Amino acid sequence: MANIQIRKYQDEDSEAVKELFTSGMNEHLPSSFMHVMKQPLTQMLLMCTFCSLMASSKSFLLPVLAVTLLLAGVRQMIAYMFNKHIEASLKNDLNNIGETYLNREDSCFWVAESDGQVVGTVACLPAEDAPEFLELKRMSVCRSHRGMGIAKALCRTVADFTLDRGYPAVILYTSMVATDAQKLYEHMGYKKIRQFLLPEFFAKIINFTLIEYRLNLEEEK
C-alpha cells in the first residue's frame, strides 16, 4: 500500500468518485449477461424460438436472426437495469456527498488517493431498514490499483468508524454477480445473512439476487 492514503472526501473529488462508481458498476454487465444465459427459462425461450421458427419457415436464417435479436434484447434489458441504478445513485447520494455523508455524525465518505489521483471509494451511513447498524456503501477500486489491499484498507476504515460510533455491526448489500466483492467481504470476516430477489419485474424473471452481509463487531473486540 505504498503511496496510498485514505482520507475524507472533498468536493473536488466529485467527478472522480462518480466515474469510479459508474465504471465499477458497469464491470458487472458481462457477468450478469452470463448469469441470464445460464437460466433454464432463458435457454428454453431461445430453444423454443429457434425450433418453432425453424419448423415453420424451413429456413436457417430466420431462427438465427430471431435468436440474435433476442440476445441483443436481453443485453439491452440488463444494461437498462444497471443504468437505472447508476443514474439513481448519481442523482441521489453521489450528487451531494457532503450533505448525505459528511454533515451527519454517524456517516462518512472516504477516498483512497495515490499520487494525487482518487483510486478508491467507500462510504457508510445508518442502514435504512436497520438503523441500529451502519451500512457500508460505494466500495470501488480503480482497475489499475486492484490487488494492492486498497479495498481491505477501506473495509477496515469503515469497521473502525463503526466501532468508534458505538454500533455493533456493519451490514452491506452486494449482487450475486459481484464475485470479487463477495471474496473481499468474506475475507474481511463478513458473514452472509440472506439472499433475496430484487423487486423489479425483470430482475425477478432473470433470478437476479442481492446478498446481505454482516460484520459483527462485538465478536471482533
Ligand SMILES: CC(C)(COP(=O)(O)OP(=O)(O)OC[C@H]1O[C@@H](n2cnc3c(N)ncnc32)[C@H](O)[C@@H]1OP(=O)(O)O)[C@@H](O)C(=O)NCCC(=O)NCCS
Ligand atoms: C471488489 C473490489 C473493491 C476489490 O478491490 P481490491 O482493492 O482489488 O481488493 P484488495 O486488493 O483489497 O483485496 C482484498 C481481498 O479481496 C479478495 N479479492 C479481491 N479481488 C479478488 C479477485 N479478483 N480474485 C480473488 N479474490 C479477490 C481477496 O481475498 C483479497 O485478499 P488477498 O489479496 O489477501 O487474497 C474491486 O474489485 C472493485 O472495485 N470491483 C468493482 C466494483 C465492485 O464490485 N464493488 C463492490 C460493490 S458491493
